[in-house]
Amino acid sequence: MAEKKITSYPKEKINILFLENISDTAVKFFNESGYANVKKLAGALKEEELIKEIKNVHLLGIRSKTQLTKKVIEAASKLQAVGCFCIGTNQVDLNTATEHGIAVFNAPYSNTRSVAELVIGASIILIRRILDKDKAAHQGIWKKDASGSFELRGKTLGIIGYGNIGSQTSVLAEALGMKVIFYDVETKLPMGNATQVKTLKEMLSKSDVVTLHVPELPSTKNMINKSNLKYFKKGSILINYARGEVVELDELAKYLKEGHLSGAAVDVYPWEPEKNGDKFTTPLQGLSNVLLTPHIGGSTQEAQSNIGDDVSSKLFNYLEKGITFGSHTVPALSLPPQEGTHRILHIHKNVPGVLSEINTQLSGHKINILGQYLKTNDEIGYVVLDIDKRLSKEAVELLKEVKGTIKVRLLY
Structure with a gap:
């Protein structure tokens, strides 16, 4: 134990x-x-x-x-x-x-798995035009036909952002018989038979279903916009379960209304209500074959x-x-426990000489350091020290006086 x-x-x-x-x-x-x-x-x-x-x-x-x-x-x-x-x-x-x-x-x-499963589920609902049939059935209208309904098998899934969720989605899609291509700003090792393409334009033009899995960065804001929506394959589907700012929704709505895209599933929005029950609006409301969900991609x-x-x-x-x-x-750091010691955490500005001053202060007062790790990033340094427990309180006070100190905490 x-x-x-x-x-x-x-x-x-x-x-x-x-x-x-x-x-x-x-x-x-x-x-x-x-x-x-x-x-x-x-x-x-x-x-x-x-x-x-x-x-x-x-x-x-x-x-x-x-x-x-x-x-x-x-x-x-x-x-x-x-x-x-x-x-x-x-x-x-x-x-x-x-x-x-x-x-x-x-x-x-x-x-990761929850989002990936929902992407596949949304793809099936949209490519089979289930939303139209569901609405008709609720209205008491029998609408049994195969027009505009397709299987996912044999179709091409294009993934923008081949990280944790993108690669997991890739595996599930291949299990359903889809061909998978992906676009990422970095070279990634493909899962299964997935293939990385060189340009976003190439990926959009070849994909029957496009799914976004990118972070919210200045470089990803409105990455799906007026200038590249025209490259989407006629009749293709767009799924955004990534971040609300990555798609220009007004332009997406336009391409859906014109029939260039046959469907869309969106779970994230540029603006979202603070709590359940609040009023919510989006340009995609009321459009046929658009699946809207309230940011529930990971909500299982x-x-x-x-x-x-x-x-x-x-x-x-x-x-x-x-x-x-x-x-x-x-900075990421882990120091194994030391018997008979008290542990002190010291966070400081990343400037030259801090570690030297820490050691000078402690050795000058005959305080023995039994274990010490240091890690820095561009802004701060993090030192974990194991000190003889008889002298730890004195050590804490000394460390508080070290130039550039942000925080000192006696852990145990």
């Missing part, structure tokens, strides 16, 4: 806040680890509400709606780490989090449970062990 570590700060005084109805898996994880002050709220909070709520919070868990702005982060004086219980971290001001030595984690792989019980486990584990390992693997802000 693993040794149970006791943090320097009593667990009953550590405040954890989970927003946006994060899976109970996360709440259970921390409760069972001895953290009683876990608060869970169903929705996102606006900036001013979050500033009031976050002041005494040590760990924060959010999903994609909560915006962790510079103003919010600067108000969070006790915040040690943020867990994004989703794929992305674009809702967090990572630069400000880095400046304040706040570790930011996410779950880049946990909902399995995915949310997996995300809960993944991010909770990362937050826990940082809080109790100082491990930062998976962090987007604090």
Whole structure:
């Protein structure tokens, strides 16, 4: 059985806040680890509400709606780490989090299967024109015909962005007998018989179904637009379960109305409501053979449970062990435990001479370092030190005086 570590700060005084109805898996994880002050709220909070709520919070868990702005982060004086219980971290001001030595984690792989399955399901619904037939049946109209309905087998799936979700979708598509081609800005090792093409134009012109799996970056904003929608194969289908800003929806609606595209499935939008029940509008509403869903690509019980486990584990390992693997802000580091020591975490600006000053300060006061790791990124450095436990409190005070120090924490 693993040794149970006791943090320097009593667990009953550590405040954890989970927003946006994060899976109970996360709440259970921390409760069972001895953290009683876990608060869970169903929705996102606006900036001013979050500033009031976050002041005494040590760990924060959010999903994609909560915006962790510079103003919010600067108000969070006790915040040690943020867990994004989703794929992305674009809702967090990572630069400000880095400046304040706040570790930011996410779950880049946990909902991969859920999104990939929905892409395949949407492809079948659209290529069979199920939406038209479903609507007619609900209206009491019998509409049995094969006109405009096709099998996926033998069709070409074009994947834009061959990362975790794109490659998983590739495998499922091939299992259904589809030919898979993909476009990515980097050279990727194909799964199965998938083939990478050199240009976006080539991929669009050859694909019966095009699915997007790219991050939200300046380079991906409106990447499907007026200038390249014309390259889509006549009668093809577009699926966007990636990010809301990557498709110009007004132009997409135009090409759907004109019949150049035979269908579309969209799950993400440039603007999305803050909570369930809020009014929502998009240029795609009311169009035949358009499947609209409210950002549910990763919303399965399995995915949310997996995300809960993944991010909770990362937050826990940082809080109790100082491990930062998976962090987007604090450099990735892991130091094995040392017997008879206290562990100190030191986060500082990445400027020359900090490690030398740390060692000089400690050795000058005859404090022996029994273990030490350093890792830096462009902005900050992260040092984990194991110190003789008889001298750890003195060491903490000395480390606070080191030039460039952002944060010092006695772990245990």
